[in-house]
Amino acid sequence: MLQTMTSNESYIFLAVFAALALVALIYLLSPMRLPDEPLLYLIGVNHAVQFKSAVSQLFSELESVRKKREAFKAHVAEMIDTLDIEVLAEEFSEESKRKPQARETAVDDQSEHARFETAVAQCNYETVLEQFSKAKGIEHRFCDPDTKEPEALGIEVDPKKETKSDWRKREQVWLSRIADCKLRRVLFVCGDNHYDAFAQLLESHGFNVQRGAHYDISDEEFHDNADNVIETHEGCRKKQLWLPVNFLT
The missing domain is CATH 1.20.5 (Single alpha-helices involved in coiled-coils or other helix-helix interfaces)
Incomplete structure (x- = not known):
């Protein structure tokens, strides 16, 4: 027994x-690391999920785009808690979200002008990461150069003329903005076109990169969303209101 x-x-x-x-x-x-181990969690996006433009807030956007932004928000919230994130950084700048301006309108159209100004003032001009930064008390950094920096850095400012060489220069700027974060836990959001190259750049400079999710928008979704924007823009022009390019993206 x-x-x-x-x-x-x-x-x-x-x-x-x-x-x-x-x-x-x-x-x-x-693939996950201990929460207290330094790392950089990288997310690739279409910028439409990163920041909801004023025109999308004032008018409408595709349901698929809205759902992807919500999924992106949920994932960021999860990673902040799971990885105990200390710094939220992103390919974006303060200037990129500046408020649109309305053109001077005819005397008999002042009421429309006033309504436009009121509506624009009520829009939220914070990126998704900014909102989490304020809600959770986490440090936030914009990493993209502002309009004064590219010329000094030899970066093409016209998106239509920008080359991959210019992309690499911009990525170097992002790296410089977080160079002091190698021993911290960082969540970084960049355009999906930069994802692989930027991850490699970070790794070559000693960052412990954890490659995360992608939130892209298909060409079909992009063009359908653009069609909605164009229709909105045409409607505003008929009312003698001018919406600049940055208002539409």
Whole structure:
């Protein structure tokens, strides 16, 4: 009887040992790191999910775009808590979200002008990461150069003339903005076109990069959304209101 009990205990011991070994193996193979280990969690996006433009707030946008932004928000919230994020950084600038201006209108159209100004003033001009920064008390950094910097850095300012060489220069600027964060836990959001190159740049400069999710918008979605914007823009022009390009993106 004593021998049988000893044998059963041995089986239990082996089972517990095997379970612990399995847990250890899963941990070692997991892409997640310990929350207190320095890392940079990188997310690639279409900028429409990163920042909801004023025109999308005042008028309408595609449901698919709205859902992707909500999914992006939920993922950021999850990663902030899971990875104990200390710094929220992004490819964006304060200037990129500046408020649109209305052109001087005819005397008999002052009421429309006033309504436009009131509506614009009520829009939210914070990026998704800014909103989380304020809500959770986490440091936030814009990393894209403002309009005064590109010329000095030799970066083409016209998007239509911009080359991949200009992209690499911009990525170097982003790197410089977070160069002091190698020993911190950072969540960084950049345009999906920069994702792989920027991840490699970060790794080559000693960052512990964890490659995260992508939130892209298909060409079809982009053009459908643009069609809505154009229709909105045409309607505003008929009322003698001018919406600049940055208001539409």
